[in-house]
Amino acid sequence: xxxxxxxxxxxxxxxxxxxxxxxxxxxxxxxxxxxxxxxxxxxxxxxxxxxxxxxxxxxxxxxxxxxxxxxxxxxxxxxxxxxxxxxxxxxxxxxxxxxxxxxxxxxxxxxxxxxxxxxxxxxxxxxxxxxxxxxxxxxxxxxxxxxxxxxxxxxxxxxxxxxxxxxxxxxxxxxxxxxxxxxxxxxxxxxxxxxxxxxxxxxxxxxxxxxxxxxxxxxxxxxxxxxxxxxxxxxxxxxxxxxxxxxxxxxxxxxxxxxxxxx
Ligand SMILES: [Zn+2]
Ligand SMILES: [Zn+2]
Numbered sequence: 001x002x003x004x005x006x007x008x009x010x011x012x013x014x015x016x017x018x019x020x021x022x023x024x025x026x027x028x029x030x031x032x033x034x035x036x037x038x039x040x041x042x043x044x045x046x047x048x049x050x051x052x053x054x055x056x057x058x059x060x061x062x063x064x065x066x067x068x069x070x071x072x073x074x075x076x077x078x079x080x081x082x083x084x085x086x087x088x089x090x091x092x093x094x095x096x097x098x099x100x101x102x103x104x105x106x107x108x109x110x111x112x113x114x115x116x117x118x119x120x121x122x123x124x125x126x127x128x129x130x131x132x133x134x135x136x137x138x139x140x141x142x143x144x145x146x147x148x149x150x151x152x153x154x155x156x157x158x159x160x161x162x163x164x165x166x167x168x169x170x171x172x173x174x175x176x177x178x179x180x181x182x183x184x185x186x187x188x189x190x191x192x193x194x195x196x197x198x199x200x201x202x203x204x205x206x207x208x209x210x211x212x213x214x215x216x217x218x219x220x221x222x223x224x225x226x227x228x229x230x231x232x233x234x235x236x237x238x239x240x241x242x243x244x245x246x247x248x249x250x251x252x253x254x255x256x257x258x259x260x261x262x263x
Pocket of ligand 1: 093191
């Protein structure tokens with residue numbers, strides 16, 4: 001395997017049913033029920049294992065009425081990844097559904113954008129509207145990691161290992177970053193675009209720090225990826241249909257992203 005080629009996986013851990021209109025600023029004319037999925041992503045290669053985002057645990061799921069199907073740790077173990085052996089966690093942003101389970105990776109270093117840490121600990125958190133997607137305990141846990149010398153800060157575009165780069169996008173959260181991984185090049189968009197429909201139709205998820213940066217971010221995602229189908233949205237259930245399961249029995253749970261999608 002070349003030095004900069006990696007295996008990439010999406011690990012689904014939870015789901016939430018909601019009205020379609022809840023997914024878009026300006027709503028949606030089709031007001032039927034739909035669901036969104038919750039993922040963490042795993043990148044395996046010659047430079048070790050990188051886990052992208054940490055999901056949420058049962059207590060947080062209860063608090064926000066979400067349903068965990070397979071806890072994050074269980075999904076990782078099914079992929080042969082022991083959480084306490086993980087060296088690197090990439091925090092795309094600090095929203096509660098991406099930054100929980102903060103004790104699951106006791107030996108990892110965390111990669112986060114300067115802007116996201118400043119945003120999650122600064123004056124914007126005095127506004128209830130902007131604070132909704134953050135959990136105080138997740139943010140405090142990240143502050144503690146800073147003081148334990150376990151956080152690496154990034155500003156804009158940075159290479160974490162050959163073939164793995166992070167790119168600040170902003171928009172949905174002020175310091176949101178996506179992750180580009182060479183295969184072709186797959187881009188783990190996380191919440192830079194929640195669903196394929198956001199990317200394809202230029203629509204925006206209602207929780208956003210900046211609509212403009214979100215929309216500009218879609219252009220960046222497309223530029224970074226080999227094709228539209230190499231962009232992996234943060235919450236689209238279709239990811240589980242488009243990409244093949246890692247093994248029999250892992251359908252609708254863990255899929256390989258480093259192979260051609262079924263489109
Ligand atoms: Zn988010
Ligand atoms: Zn999210």
